[in-house]
Amino acid sequence: MSATTISDPDLLRLLTAALVGGAAGFLGSLLISRKMALVGDALGHVALPGMGLALTLGIDPELGAFLSLSLGIFLVWRLGERTVLSLETLIGILFVSSLALGFLLVPEPELLESLVGDLSRLTPAGAAWAALLALGLSLLVRRIYKGMMLLNISPDLAAVEGVIPGRHNLLYLAAIAILVAIGIRITGSLLVGALVILPPASARLMCCDLHRYARLSAGLGVLGCLIGVGVSESTGFQAGPGIILTNSAIFALVVTFRALRRADQATLG
């Protein structure tokens, strides 16, 4: 197979990347509106110790990542309920501890792949599972989306409306953790956080009401992955950095376009 030919497994991987990118954009749209944009980034690193242990034991690293993330999310949620520390603080503590542990546990030959991912090693079965999970997570978060946004505005108003903060936060963090676990195969643990930050950041600059913002976040996530994978296929670069740089380029374009439009309006005014 040449780098410029797309076979069926490649197409499946492309579709999976697009679905994971879309789900990441959609889920991330809540993260950046809660001023927790770096949570996805931190969770990517929380997966490292689990991946390291899995590689050492010869089992699927994604399973290790998932277990590591589950434990991390449980700890963050539990400590968040029991202490006065904010979610960001707890995730920050977990992040640095996991990173240190990850560097010790991940065998050196696999370290680079763990950090930047390798889409080409995603099996068709793995791709199908990842796509289904991405869809499922998007549907789950869609159900709690308004409640989460109301929690952003006022936890008391949300509680009066029957939103249970602990349950909503746990569900949402679990969804992010699973997404990060499947996103790691595509972009690696180092870059997976960018999947949930960049598309919503661009979307936020492009529109203002909630429905368009959420849809645009998902749409830009899909677009970034499609273009990123396409560029990496045609150039031979790794998909992970390609996807993230594409999303960064989209963000830069949006910022530039806004600046030009403002300059135009100032000239006309």
Added chain:
Amino acid sequence: MILTVSGMQVRFSGVAVFPPLSFTLAEGRTLVVLGPNGAGKTLLLRALLELLPHEGTVTWKPATRVGYVPQRVPLQRDLPVSVGDFFGFKRTAPPGFSAREALSQVGIDDPAFLRRQIGVLSSGQFQRVLIAWALSGNPDALLFDEPTAGIDIEGERTIHELLAGIRRQRPISLILVTHDLSTVYAEADHVLCLNRRASCYGPPQEILDPATLGRIFGRETKYVRHDHF
């Protein structure tokens, strides 16, 4: 009675925030909760809404719908939420409710207002949106926590006129939390005054004398009454 409270107490780390409270609220009447800053007034409201664990009993008349306007919701300026979106978060609104009608009740008739982002609203505008939001659940009782906090005198007057207008239109029971004595005389059928050590309850004309106010506010309190209306 729409609300009966008996021996209610809230504790933080085992320490009682205020003495055990017992009071009632009749339908269509207004109870003003008066006390200095830090007296636990907001905690009392949150306990009435069952948002906080408490001792004693809080009994609402069956099927009572309760609306709540919290004190000073800090607005995140960059939140991608329009006023229309915000009303879309209301789960307890009755079928066929209209955000435009709810806003109209608080004197906002511009349809374009629904498209404005809540992050760019002034404190007064957002307070009115919060009141409209609470009213859109068609409540039998409304709990207002410092309805005029952080609002300028003109905005304060508007909020008081709104409250009076609401009471004229429908027999809603109100609980108003305030540290502002003028609100008591303008609005209250009954007053519940409290601080961390003492409380009193009754019609304002009967219980609010300089000695009681001094006990609640911790100093000799002089008050010159003036009406809002």
